[in-house]
Amino acid sequence: MARLLSISKAARLIGVKRKVLQKKIQDGELVTFEGMIDIDNLLQVYPQTKLYDDSMLEKVEHIMATAMRKVVSQHSSDVNTELLATRVRILNNELMQAKEIIGQYSTLIQKVESKLTQLSAENNELLQLKSWFKELLQENHAVNTKDETTSPRIKPFAANHIRLLPSTRDYFSEGNETLLESGLRAGLALNYGCSNGNCGLCKAKLLMGTVEQSRFYDYVFSEAEKQAGYLLMCSNKATSDVVLEANEADSAADIPYQEIDTRIKKMEQINPHLLILHLKTPRTQRLRFLAGQYVNLSVKGQINSDYALASCPCDDMNIQFHITKEAGNAFSQYAFYKLKHNETITIKGPQGNFLLDESASKELVFIAWDTSFSAIKSLIQHAMSLEIADKIYFYWLTSCDEVPYLDNLCRSWMDAFDNFFYQHVSPYVEHQTERKYCYTRAMEELAKQLTKDALPLADMEFYISAPEPILSDIEEFVEAHHVPRASIHLDTFLHDI
Ligand code: FES
Structure with a gap:
């Protein structure tokens, strides 16, 4: 069975940048199957790689096995469909690999035939060998003229x-x-x-x-x-x-303003102060947006507020928002006390320029404070679907008495993606401590953690979403570590604490 790796994993395995492998794919040296690289093909191009001594391969296989177990356990009612789909995908990969090998042999045969033609011009024995070789090829061709890969049974896969x-x-x-x-x-x-x-x-x-x-x-x-x-x-x-x-779309300016009536698909009360709202757009009017943007949500035409999009643009029908309970916010109050399943919520927008710089081929660092995770979540999921970074680090800072509300989600990303690293940064102070001391302590803990992780900060791309004053504190810290201004992306949508 073909063993496949994503481009990021393959790059880490052999110790080169993703860009190097992408160049080899463009040049035709490496072949991809559904965006994945076959390990054997990788070894042909990088024969010096001691793959089988490397624990990385075991790790990759472990992650794949773990991911498969998760799929089965999370959707036990769909087990057969999931397994069948996985099996089809594997067979498809094997088929693509077989086609590639056949193509290589075909080229080889053509080269041998042309060499024989050249050498046999003045040599009778070689001329006989050439005739025999030609007959053999013709017999073989008659048996295999039907290309099974064009069969309607196979083609859909x-x-x-x-x-x-x-x-x-x-x-x-x-x-x-x-x-x-x-x-x-x-x-x-x-x-x-x-x-x-x-x-x-x-x-x-x-x-x-x-x-x-x-x-x-x-x-x-x-x-x-x-x-x-x-x-x-x-x-x-x-x-x-x-x-x-x-x-x-190259920038936010390329995304048109939209007004869409959506239905509530699910309301998840995470804790007394936080609600996760899942909205579904009509099939024929989906929300086009870029990761990191925000929109205006309204009910009954008047009660409205702006919220960051907390889902990936790769799923434009299922949109997620993280709503905090705020005394002076009419939409928030309505959401917590009156909102009903199936009620209509209108989305207007999107807006905002807190976007992923897809041209910067650097390792990424995301930093969020409490519920400002929503915009960061959208960016991380987008970065993962694009596979644009060799490594993604996420530091989630929380208030004194808070535990990250989607801590499990971040941990499951760490299990499934071996280039994703997550760390909850907690100030570890008394519950009764004044909030301003929490910010100071959280900042100190972040500095300690970054120092401990020994990251090459100056060569990394930073995405920071936090309210003031912590946003400016983090920005100052990052600048002090010689990170170029162009590599610091701040979410200025949030208000002061
Ligand atoms: S015609 Fe409207 S998106 Fe294709």
Whole structure:
């Protein structure tokens, strides 16, 4: 069975930067299967790697096994579906690997044949060898002319490689997923609107490969657009590897203002002061946003407040918010005492520039204070789906008497991703201590922890979400450690404590 690693894990295993492996993938030296690298292929390119002596491989296998156990135990009613899907994925990977090996052998045979032609010009024995070799190839060809990988039984499981221009971003699309769905799942900020074939915003130009219309659409293309090969990403699926010219959002200015009526899917009262609100958008009007942004939430047209988006843009129908109980905030009061399941909440926005810098290929440090974790959560999930960093560190500072409310979630990320490190930073002071001393102590503890972890701070990218005065304190600390200004990202959406 093929053993596959993500690009980040493969890079750590052999001790090179992700960029080096990405270059090798672009140059065709390394082959990817659904964004994963086969360990055997990795060893061919880096033969000096002592893989089997390395505990890292065991760790990776342990993480994969643990992740599988988690899937089974969390969704016991779906066990068969999950196992079947996993099995199909593994078979698909093996199929892709087999195709790659066949391709290599085919090239080898062509080279041998051409060498024999060259050498046999004046040598009768070699000429006979060449004829025998040719006959053998023809016999073999007759048996294998049918390419099983094009069989309709297999084809739906094959993942197709999608490349976007001009950004040169890559992702994989499988089964009946539309080009838009798989692109969003991969964390890309594609241009789109209705997801339903009406608005035309997901229009892209097919430069290479083949697609198939998978949904009816109303949008009407001009004759010139049809001739040029334009298609709707929300209504087509890939039937081969594909190159598309498509628009992607580069900044918050590229995301349109939206107004969407959503339904409450779930309300989780975490503690007396905190509510996690799960909202669901209509299928035909999803929220397009960038990780780290915020929106305005309103009920009954008047009661409203701004909240950071606490979910990943890769899931644009299921949106999460962390609502704290605030005496002077009418929306917060309504949410805690009157809000009912299935009630309509209107989302307006998004806004904000506390965004992931996808061009900075550095290790990432996220720092949050109490419930300011919501924006950080969105950024971390986005960074994970994009796989843009070799290492991600998250320090969660809390008030004197608080334990991180999603501590378990962060720990489960640590189990599942071997490049994610999480540390709760607690000031450890008496419950009765004045809050201002909590901030000071939390800052001291953060400084101690960063020193203990011996991180190369000056070469890292920082994302900090905290209210004042702790935001400025952390900023000052980071600047004092020679972190360039451009690598410090502050969430200024939060107000003073
Ligand atoms: S997103 Fe509107 S047509 Fe595709």
